[in-house]
Amino acid sequence: xxxxxxxxxxxxxxxxxxxxxxxxxxxxxxxxxxxxxxxxxxxxxxxxxxxxxxxxxxxxxxxxxxxxxxxxxxxxxxxxxxxxxxxxxxxxxxxxxxxxxxxxxxxxxxxxxxxxxxxxxxxxxxxxxxxxxxxxxxxxxxxxxxxxxxxxxxxxxxxxxxxxxxxxxxxxxxxxxxxxxxxxxxxxxxxxxxxxxxxxxxxxxxxxxxxxxxxxxxxxxxxxxxxxxxxxxxxxxxxxxxxxxxxxxxxxxxxxxxxxxxxxxxxxxxxxxxxxxxxxxxxxxxxxxxxxxxxxxxxxxxxxxxx
Amino acid sequence: xxxxxxxxxxxxxxxxxxxxxxxxxxxxxxxxxxxxxxxxxxxxxxxxxxxxxxxxxxxxxxxxxxxxxxxxxxxxxxxxxxxxxxxxxxxxxxxxxxxxxxxxxxxxxxxxxxxxxxxxxxxxxxxxxxxxxxxxxxxxxxxxxxxxxxxxxxxxxxxxxxxxxxxxxxxxxxxxxxxxxxxxxxxxxxxxxxxxxxxxxxxxxxxxxxxxxxxxxxxxxxxxxxxxxxxxxxxxxxxxxxxxxxxxxxxxxxxxxxxxxxxxxxxxxx
Numbered sequence: 001x002x003x004x005x006x007x008x009x010x011x012x013x014x015x016x017x018x019x020x021x022x023x024x025x026x027x028x029x030x031x032x033x034x035x036x037x038x039x040x041x042x043x044x045x046x047x048x049x050x051x052x053x054x055x056x057x058x059x060x061x062x063x064x065x066x067x068x069x070x071x072x073x074x075x076x077x078x079x080x081x082x083x084x085x086x087x088x089x090x091x092x093x094x095x096x097x098x099x100x101x102x103x104x105x106x107x108x109x110x111x112x113x114x115x116x117x118x119x120x121x122x123x124x125x126x127x128x129x130x131x132x133x134x135x136x137x138x139x140x141x142x143x144x145x146x147x148x149x150x151x152x153x154x155x156x157x158x159x160x161x162x163x164x165x166x167x168x169x170x171x172x173x174x175x176x177x178x179x180x181x182x183x184x185x186x187x188x189x190x191x192x193x194x195x196x197x198x199x200x201x202x203x204x205x206x207x208x209x210x211x212x213x214x215x216x217x218x219x220x221x222x223x224x225x226x227x228x229x230x231x232x233x234x235x236x237x238x239x240x241x242x243x244x245x246x247x248x249x250x251x252x253x254x255x256x257x258x259x260x261x262x263x264x265x266x267x268x269x270x271x272x273x274x275x276x277x278x279x280x281x282x283x284x285x286x287x288x289x290x291x292x293x294x295x296x297x298x299x300x301x302x303x304x305x306x307x
Numbered sequence: 308x309x310x311x312x313x314x315x316x317x318x319x320x321x322x323x324x325x326x327x328x329x330x331x332x333x334x335x336x337x338x339x340x341x342x343x344x345x346x347x348x349x350x351x352x353x354x355x356x357x358x359x360x361x362x363x364x365x366x367x368x369x370x371x372x373x374x375x376x377x378x379x380x381x382x383x384x385x386x387x388x389x390x391x392x393x394x395x396x397x398x399x400x401x402x403x404x405x406x407x408x409x410x411x412x413x414x415x416x417x418x419x420x421x422x423x424x425x426x427x428x429x430x431x432x433x434x435x436x437x438x439x440x441x442x443x444x445x446x447x448x449x450x451x452x453x454x455x456x457x458x459x460x461x462x463x464x465x466x467x468x469x470x471x472x473x474x475x476x477x478x479x480x481x482x483x484x485x486x487x488x489x490x491x492x493x494x495x496x497x498x499x500x501x502x503x504x505x506x507x508x509x510x511x512x513x514x515x516x517x518x519x520x521x522x523x524x525x526x527x528x529x530x531x532x533x534x535x536x537x538x539x540x541x542x543x544x545x546x547x548x549x550x551x552x553x554x555x556x557x558x559x560x561x562x563x564x565x566x567x568x569x570x571x572x573x574x575x576x577x
Contacts, residue, residue: 055433062435081420
């Protein structure tokens with residue numbers, strides 16, 4: 001997914017001289033085409049994420065689009081106050097891009113997991129939070145991000161993500177995409193974990209449980225209508241995200257359910273537990289350990305539906 | 308220089324009155340930078356109160372945002388904001404908050420948490436260079452601001468980028484919130500440090516108008532480096548009982564002392 005992000009960014013930068021890239025010495029093997037094509041719009045501030053974000057804000061304050069880019073939680077947590085005070089308060093046109101949302105960097109360990117980012121980013125006024133699930137969405141989300149004027153958090157996957165959408169998509173910020181229709185429950189996911197959700201839906205289909213599968217690629221602003229419709233027409237919602245249980249997609253959906261006085265017959269948040277993930281293993285394996293592999297998700301859905 | 312002195316005196320008396328009314332702190336920080344702020348707005352910055360968003364204006368960021376009232380006074384004196392706004396500084400539904408805010412006409416950027424000004428200014432300097440603009444970027448820092456790692460990250464990067472359109476002014480009063488700087492974080496010879504980091508540095512008396520103007524009108528000191536002006540100042544300059552004291556950081560002047568303090572400041576300026 002990071003490759004398609006960088007490809008689209010490069011294409012857009014060819015026609016938009018406002019686009020600058022500000023890095024903190026991360027991006028080897030991916031960012032070189034941008035660096036070599038636009039050296040006057042490429043900055044590596046060194047291993048200094050606070051300065052990366054401040055510099056990007058200064059560039060953006062002068063009518064430009066500044067993209068900060070790094071892995072996992074580096075461009076969010078280390079420089080959170082710069083994002084809050086500089087970028088969000090000034091509504092600066094800064095795009096914060098992370099590569100490797102969730103536990104993409106599995107065996108690298110806890111320091112390289114981005115598992116609280118959605119909760120933190122969506123708490124910031126003026127911030128859009130976007131979590132594309134496959135290459136199709138990643139391409140569309142990159143365009144949408146660059147077309148949007150203001151702070152934007154883009155939680156990119158890593159590499160080798162499988163396609164979740166089988167054909168062209170109608171991608172609009174704040175509008176969920178239905179991957180598959182179903183009538184017994186709605187599975188709302190964000191990000192590449194959607195492939196496990198899709199597989200779980202396949203398994204349940206064989207057992208006579210029909211699942212609507214929805215990609216909630218924009219977590220802020222959240223698509224209220226999709227949530228209301230899911231409760232009214234499928235009876236319940238299960239959220240699935242590669243993120244801490246607190247504050248992410250599941251919380252955002254639950255907030256809408258409460259605010260809109262909805263009464264779903266089933267509601268469950270499937271997410272990483274509230275722990276510091278210290279298991280050693282690759283992303284797919286870690287997902288399985290926390291009940292977020294294909295079978296784990298299917299089992300939790302059945303349990304939530306009382307089946 | 309008479310005008311500079313007039314503006315600086317008003318900054319001091321306004322700061323004393325505003326913090327007294329508000330029962331708020333940081334009067335020492337406002338008074339130490341008053342002379343530099345006066346020279347900046349009177350002699351150096353290309354800004355226009357009738358057109359505060361003029362694209363080619365010089366940018367000034369007060370990174371020591373807690374001293375905002377000093378800048379608000381200068382902005383009122385220069386006609387960016389109505390004088391009466393000063394009277395409702397820090398008040399419910401007022402226009403001027405305690406830490407400097409870009410919601411106020413003439414203020415480039417909001418700060419308040421230290422270590423934010425220089426990175427953003429560095430980005431603005433890059434953008435000015437990219438736009439092939441002659442506009443200049445000035446940042447005012449403090450002892451506490453120079454403790455922040457992010458400030459030093461920007462110091463490293465601005466030198467790497469040879470940003471000669473960027474000037475850092477350090478209001479070096481050597482007092483910070485909990486003590487004299489030498490007892491908290493001793494920055495020792497800041498000139499040597501900044502030069503070692505690739506900056507062109509000049510050290511001045513931050514209360515001498517000629518020295519301030521001479522330094523700030525000579526930037527860049529080196530066409531290939533960012534410039535730093537270390538302004539040696541006295542915390543709470545103008546109120547002898549509080550000069551160079553830690554307590555002046557959070558202190559405001561109580562009602563019973565205020566007239567004597569104002570009188571002293573005005574007489575000193577004669």
